[in-house]
Amino acid sequence: MSGNQIMFVIFSAIILIFSILTVTSRRILRAATFLxxxxxxxxxxxxxxxxxxLAAVQLTLYAGGIVVLxxxxxxxxxxxxxxxxxxxxxxxxxxxxxxxxxxxxVCTTLLNYTFTQGNDAAKDVNMNLIGNxxxxxxxxxxxxxxxxxxxxxxxxxxxxxxxxxxxxxx
Amino acid sequence: xxxxxxxxxxxxxxxxxxxxxNLPSFWALIIEMTLIGVAFLLFYAVIGLFLVxxxxxxxxxxxxxxxxxxxxxxxxxxxxxxxxxxxxxEIIPINNADKFLFNLAPFIVIIASFMAIAAIPFGKGxxxxxxxxxxxxxxxVSSLGVVGILLAGWSSNNKYSxxxxxxxxxxxxxxxxxxxxxxxxxxxxxxxxxxSEIVEAQRNGWFIFTGHIxxxxxxxxxxxxxxxxxxxxxxxxxxxxxxxxxGFHTEYSGIxxxxxxxxxxxxxFIVASIAATIFWGGWMPLHIGGWVGFNHAMDFIPPFFxxxxxxxxxxxxxxWFKWTFPRLRIDQLLKLEWKYLLPINLFNIxxxxxxxxxxxxx
Numbered sequence: 195m196s197g198n199q200i201m202f203v204i205f206s207a208i209i210l211i212f213s214i215l216t217v218t219s220r221r222i223l224r225a226a227t228f229l230x231x232x233x234x235x236x237x238x239x240x241x242x243x244x245x246x247x248l249a250a251v252q253l254t255l256y257a258g259g260i261v262v263l264x265x266x267x268x269x270x271x272x273x274x275x276x277x278x279x280x281x282x283x284x285x286x287x288x289x290x291x292x293x294x295x296x297x298x299x300v301c302t303t304l305l306n307y308t309f310t311q312g313n314d315a316a317k318d319v320n321m322n323l324i325g326n327x328x329x330x331x332x333x334x335x336x337x338x339x340x341x342x343x344x345x346x347x348x349x350x351x352x353x354x355x356x357x358x359x360x361x362x363x364x
Numbered sequence: 365x366x367x368x369x370x371x372x373x374x375x376x377x378x379x380x381x382x383x384x385x386n387l388p389s390f391w392a393l394i395i396e397m398t399l400i401g402v403a404f405l406l407f408y409a410v411i412g413l414f415l416v417x418x419x420x421x422x423x424x425x426x427x428x429x430x431x432x433x434x435x436x437x438x439x440x441x442x443x444x445x446x447x448x449x450x451x452x453x454e455i456i457p458i459n460n461a462d463k464f465l466f467n468l469a470p471f472i473v474i475i476a477s478f479m480a481i482a483a484i485p486f487g488k489g490x491x492x493x494x495x496x497x498x499x500x501x502x503x504x505v506s507s508l509g510v511v512g513i514l515l516a517g518w519s520s521n522n523k524y525s526x527x528x529x530x531x532x533x534x535x536x537x538x539x540x541x542x543x544x545x546x547x548x549x550x551x552x553x554x555x556x557x558x559x560s561e562i563v564e565a566q567r568n569g570w571f572i573f574t575g576h577i578x579x580x581x582x583x584x585x586x587x588x589x590x591x592x593x594x595x596x597x598x599x600x601x602x603x604x605x606x607x608x609x610x611g612f613h614t615e616y617s618g619i620x621x622x623x624x625x626x627x628x629x630x631x632x633f634i635v636a637s638i639a640a641t642i643f644w645g646g647w648m649p650l651h652i653g654g655w656v657g658f659n660h661a662m663d664f665i666p667p668f669f670x671x672x673x674x675x676x677x678x679x680x681x682x683x684w685f686k687w688t689f690p691r692l693r694i695d696q697l698l699k700l701e702w703k704y705l706l707p708i709n710l711f712n713i714x715x716x717x718x719x720x721x722x723x724x725x726x
Contacts, residue, residue, distance in 0.1 A: 268518070
């Protein structure tokens with residue numbers, strides 16, 4: 195096995211094990227930490243593919259942003275002694291069936307598809323290219339989605355301010 | 365093999381070639397990674413010890429004291445003695461803590477700083493990883509450190525720790541924005557996010573001079589925001605001794621406390637390095653465009669010393685802040701960021717874009 199394959203096996207093992215731990219852990223902050231490890235390992239996969247931009251985005255948005263938000267809300271709302279109840283047996287069975295069915299569906303799809311190895315040389319991810327296509331409205335431009343997301347974010351921000359604003363009582 | 369203190373590229377290539385010629389490529393890679401890891405560990409130990417000593421001496425100087433002066437000449441072995449003492453301290457187990465997270469937290473903090481330092485250019489060819497997204501990578505990995513602080517505060521099961529962690533989290537999350545935006549300002553001027561290219565772009569003058577007004581505003585904002593991001597005074601209300609005993613690391617002792625301590629100093633070193641790299645040219649000697657003789661004379665000082673000198677000056681500035689200004693309250697801290705630094709920063713980005721667009725820089 196080459197070094198790349200060994201790394202791939204290690205990272206996929208980490209992702210699988212910690213994904214399972216995330217959903218089975220009965221302490222909520224531990225679950226959040228396991229989720230963090232899964233997300234960081236996914237970023238490591240992107241680094242292995244030499245797509246550093248996506249890896250850094252994954253780290254800032256998911257690991258540094260969303261998980262920090264989750265941890266923040268846990269810090270504010272839950273106490274260290276709290277543990278989740280173990281769910282009832284029937285619920286476990288249903289969940290297991292749903293999970294296995296999903297896994298079978300994904301596996302059969304993946305195994306039925308024949309992957310052909312491309313002969314193209316690995317492309318260099320050019321940051322200027324990403325930046326230009328984000329704001330161009332030409333052929334492969336992303337100006338419209340970019341602006342739409344900005345409007346969505348603005349709306350979310352205004353909504354957050356309205357929710358958090360104190361109502362003056364006269 | 366040619367060992368050249370001005371350019372490490374040939375030295376690195378010599379190591380690389382020797383390893384790959386004599387070993388299978390897999391083992392050569394493993395050995396290279398181990399070598400770099402060991403080099404960084406040694407660097408961490410040396411810099412950590414030095415910075416603690418420097419902080420105590422600077423503090424003493426500002427407060428009109430002598431500082432450590434008993435162990436060795438001028439007390440230079442004081443921090444080594446302190447470190448040995450710290451290693452021999454008992455690691456106190458906490459009964460009602462979440463032990464797994466409690467033990468994990470210091471490692472997250474130190475791993476985050478370890479990942480960030482790998483991207484810093486220490487000299488020509490002395491650069492562990494040189495991604496084309498260099499600065500973005502540093503921001504991404506250094507944002508992981510806050511997770512360790514939050515976990516440490518919560519899992520200690522202690523009110524002081526929790527309050528400290530909450531303050532620290534709010535502080536880091538908001539000041540990260542200013543650090544990022546002031547970096548973006550300089551990325552506009554440099555035209556690249558790759559750290560080696562940013563240094564190379566300052567061959568004819570450091571950005572703080574060539575970018576004049578917007579670069580200087582960005583530098584001031586970066587200095588304030590990065591001091592806050594490393595939880596150092598006057599923004600050290602996460603570990604405010606007078607109110608919270610020690611904040612998020614109240615319950616830690618021995619080597620685990622040493623990890624937090626080391627990570628704090630190394631984070632200071634990292635942000636100082638970034639400041640030196642994107643504003644003051646990193647390892648690039650002081651060059652003035654057109655002055656060939658002067659530039660040539662400056663080239664005689666090895667790049668590593670330029671880099672180290674600039675970084676140490678920024679560190680001295682940050683220590684100066686800590687021992688001069690009184691600690692801010694949390695509302696003052698958030699007001700400073702959201703009402704002053706952020707709007708100034710956004711305006712500054714537009715100003716920098718205008719300067720670059722019109723060619724008003726040197």
